[in-house]
Amino acid sequence: MYGFEAMTFNIHGGYLEAIVRGHRSGLLTTADYNNLCQCETLDDIKMHLSATEYGPYLQNEPSPLHTTTIVEKCTLKLVDDYKHMLCQATEPLSTFLEYITYGHMIDNVVLIVTGTLHERDVQELLEKCHPLGMFDSIATLAVAQNMRELYRLVLVDTPLAPYFSECITSEDLDDMNIEIMRNTLYKAYLEDFYRFCQKLGGATAEIMSDLLAFEADRRAVNITINSIGTELTRDDRRKLYSNFGLFYPYGHEELAVCEDIDQVRAVMEKYPPYQSIFAKLSYGESQMLDKAFYEEEVKRHCLAFEQQFHYAVFFAYMRLREQEIRNLMWISECVAQNQKSRVHDSVVFIF
Amino acid sequence: MEEERREVCLNGEEEEVVIKDEDKVALQFMDSLHNYLSLSDSLSSTLRQGWLELASARYSMGTSRVNSSLLDLKFHSAATILKITENEDGTQPHFTLQKWVSSEHELESTKLEYKNEQPQDSNSIKSSENLMGLADNDEVQKERHKSLSVFGVLISPKLRATQLSFEKALETLIEIANLRSSLLHSFSQLNQEVEDTKE
Numbered sequence: 001m002y003g004f005e006a007m008t009f010n011i012h013g014g015y016l017e018a019i020v021r022g023h024r025s026g027l028l029t030t031a032d033y034n035n036l037c038q039c040e041t042l043d044d045i046k047m048h049l050s051a052t053e054y055g056p057y058l059q060n061e062p063s064p065l066h067t068t069t070i071v072e073k074c075t076l077k078l079v080d081d082y083k084h085m086l087c088q089a090t091e092p093l094s095t096f097l098e099y100i101t102y103g104h105m106i107d108n109v110v111l112i113v114t115g116t117l118h119e120r121d122v123q124e125l126l127e128k129c130h131p132l133g134m135f136d137s138i139a140t141l142a143v144a145q146n147m148r149e150l151y152r153l154v155l156v157d158t159p160l161a162p163y164f165s166e167c168i169t170s171e172d173l174d175d176m177n178i179e180i181m182r183n184t185l186y187k188a189y190l191e192d193f194y195r196f197c198q199k200l201g202g203a204t205a206e207i208m209s210d211l212l213a214f215e216a217d218r219r220a221v222n223i224t225i226n227s228i229g230t231e232l233t234r235d236d237r238r239k240l241y242s243n244f245g246l247f248y249p250y251g252h253e254e255l256a257v258c259e260d261i262d263q264v265r266a267v268m269e270k271y272p273p274y275q276s277i278f279a280k281l282s283y284g285e286s287q288m289l290d291k292a293f294y295e296e297e298v299k300r301h302c303l304a305f306e307q308q309f310h311y312a313v314f315f316a317y318m319r320l321r322e323q324e325i326r327n328l329m330w331i332s333e334c335v336a337q338n339q340k341s342r343v344h345d346s347v348v349f350i351f
Numbered sequence: 352m353e354e355e356r357r358e359v360c361l362n363g364e365e366e367e368v369v370i371k372d373e374d375k376v377a378l379q380f381m382d383s384l385h386n387y388l389s390l391s392d393s394l395s396s397t398l399r400q401g402w403l404e405l406a407s408a409r410y411s412m413g414t415s416r417v418n419s420s421l422l423d424l425k426f427h428s429a430a431t432i433l434k435i436t437e438n439e440d441g442t443q444p445h446f447t448l449q450k451w452v453s454s455e456h457e458l459e460s461t462k463l464e465y466k467n468e469q470p471q472d473s474n475s476i477k478s479s480e481n482l483m484g485l486a487d488n489d490e491v492q493k494e495r496h497k498s499l500s501v502f503g504v505l506i507s508p509k510l511r512a513t514q515l516s517f518e519k520a521l522e523t524l525i526e527i528a529n530l531r532s533s534l535l536h537s538f539s540q541l542n543q544e545v546e547d548t549k550e
């Protein structure tokens with residue numbers, strides 16, 4: 001099934017695979033999370049994190065700390081790791097690493113466009129953008145009035161340009177159009193990333209196909225649940241699902257007509273890999289669905305490290321770090337709000 | 352108090368009635384105070400739930416999708432209006448909340464105004480909501496979705512739950528304001544009665 005990656009991978013990718021496996025060993029363990037969950041204040045969290053790889057990023061932050069500060073500084077650590085790997089990478093790994101950031105780029109574009117629509121200051125919006133999704137002309141997004149201008153003035157020179165072909169219209173930007181634009185762009189990005197991984201072949205194609213298919217399926221379920229009771233039509237909903245994944249195509253047809261969470265459950269339970277997700281939830285409940293999906297995602301990303309000589313470890317590391325930052329955000333919020341009894345509602349242990 | 356009653360029995364029935372009115376006002380004051388403290392606890396727990404649900408929504412949707420920089424600064428009509436009316440002698444203000452009000456929904460605002468004039472008990476508020484639910488549900492849901500659309504159209508159910516929690520907290524705040532107004536009025540009445548009795 002696989003080629004002779006073991007013979008040639010280390011020539012160009014060996015150093016960075018070693019680096020990323022070293023970063024993986026720096027992820028927080030269950031013992032670290034147990035200590036963090038017992039903290040009384042955000043300064044206690046900072047003290048516990050000082051013994052981890054986040055220590056240098058938080059040590060100079062003055063008290064009183066805010067939860068957003070902890071998240072920002074931990075994200076800087078992720079960005080530094082990523083930039084170090086990107087500057088050391090050669091093709092095709094460098095392109096693969098760039099693909100990992102396109103999702104953040106889409107989120108930043110939508111943030112700037114939405115904020116501008118609501119007459120917010122561009123500088124304020126730029127501060128809220130994810131650092132992994134920044135590009136040179138991002139501030140110019142505030143000038144565009146519709147998607148055609150958005151594409152012509154700014155995005156034509158960015159990696160997102162090919163993804164705009166399906167959503168260019170001359171309609172003015174409003175909340176619905178922006179939401180459809182976000183999801184259409186993300187759909188095109190996932191499909192493009194999937195095709196790129198297939199071209200790479202070998203273990204990378206095998207493992208990344210599974211991870212991206214799960215991402216596509218999860219997005220389909222979230223789009224379905226979030227669109228229940230909104231003005232989004234069934235046809236529009238169906239157009240936002242990616243054209244790959246376990247649910248494609250028959251599961252998508254069923255999801256497109258779902259009107260409540262139990263119908264979504266009935267669709268997912270027909271697919272054995274997803275039966276375990278809904279087995280953890282009671283009927284009519286959707287609050288814990290996100291955590292169930294994150295747990296499944298973490299399990300799959302951890303398994304990616306069980307095999308050598310492929311690029312999926314880089315993707316898996318980035319996603320695991322993002323989950324770790326989400327965990328830290330949740331723990332910080334529970335500590336700050338004095339609701340430590342709820343801290344285990346959303347923390348997903350990685351190891 | 353005991354000595355006053357004995358004096359009353361010796362003097363006749365008229366003064367006995369005055370004492371009973373004082374008791375009635377005092378009891379009303381204590382009842383209102385009890386309701387006030389209960390509602391304060393209820394408000395505290397509702398707000399705690401709302402803030403945690405907001406954190407949960409940020410966890411699910413991401414911090415870039417749920418943050419204060421997305422709130423709309425464009426001029427638009429208020430979704431919720433607070434009206435303050437006073438009684439005849441201007442001593443007791445009354446607070447009325449009109450939720451999800453816009454120029455084309457004045458009928459619903461009239462119904463909601465009636466709802467807020469019900470007895471100030473959370474159980475009765477819930478029962479009046481049940482009576483009204485069928486009439487204003489669709490329009491109210493549309494207004495709720497419109498209000499949340501600053502964060503996008505496809506938002507997590509957790510963010511919708513957050514909205515409901517803060518909405519309930521706002522209703523509780525208005526109840527507390529009305530109770531406080533009633534408390535202060537009862538207290539001033541009680542003081543007046545006591546001073547009249549001393550004279």
